[in-house]
Amino acid sequence: MGHICHQTLENQGNSKDILSSGPIKGTNKNNYFGEGYYFWDDNLKHAKWWGKKQYNSKYYVFEADIVFDLNRMFDVTDRSCISFLKDVVDEFLEGDIDLPDYFLGSILTLLFEEEVKTTNQLFPYLYAKGIDFNNDYSSRMNYSPITKSYFLLNPTTFFCIFKEENIHLQTFELIVEY
Incomplete structure (x- = not known):
């Protein structure tokens, strides 16, 4: 069994094409980890938020069950x-x-491209996991009543798979269309 992930994409009337070809690569220079296939970490709320924000409420959300080799995951919380x-x-x-x-x-x-050129193990990761801190104060809970330190009940975590051949899909389906 894999990990449930969501990919938010602009609705261009091409959902059937996406379903047959699979996830779409993000090439925007604002992508946190560079080019790659981006997925929300089992968080439909954030997937919809991104669709509203990024695509003016005209978007798809695809749900994928993906198998990751956690030993090859670059995790910014690790x-x-x-x-x-x-x-x-x-x-x-x-x-x-x-x-x-x-x-x-x-x-x-740069690290990924250098590894491909030299075939060394400088950057042994196939994917990355990140967390974005947003202003959703409703998802914060203090650790104790006397501290201002808190944790997030609904953190914005996401994955980037750097290359298509490292996407190991169990399922991929359209679950939201606006």
């Missing part, structure tokens, strides 16, 4: 992945790369 990224950034700072011109997605793209 301390070992953060340490890996910090080491890479430190190497960039020692080299001739001007880091202010880069962001997380461009750095991951």
Whole structure:
């Protein structure tokens, strides 16, 4: 059994084409992890929110059951992945790369492309998992009554699968159409 994910796409009257071809690659330069196939982590509420925001309420939400190899997941909430990224950034700072011109997605793209060119294991990840902090105060709960620290009851988590051949779909279906 896989992991339930949602992909939000613009409704261009092509839902049957998408269903037959599978998930669509995101190529927007604002993508958090660079180019890839983006999915909400089992969160229909956020998938619909994105459709309203990004596509002016004219969108599809596809539900996918995807199998991930968690050992190949770059997870920004995992301390070992953060340490890996910090080491890479430190190497960039020692080299001739001007880091202010880069962001997380461009750095991951560089690492992924370098691995493809050299076939080494510099970047052994097939996918990434991120979390976006939004202003949905209704989903916050304090850890205790005397602290301002909180956790999110409905965090905005998402996945990016870098290459199509690493998408291992169990199911893929249209569940929302506006």
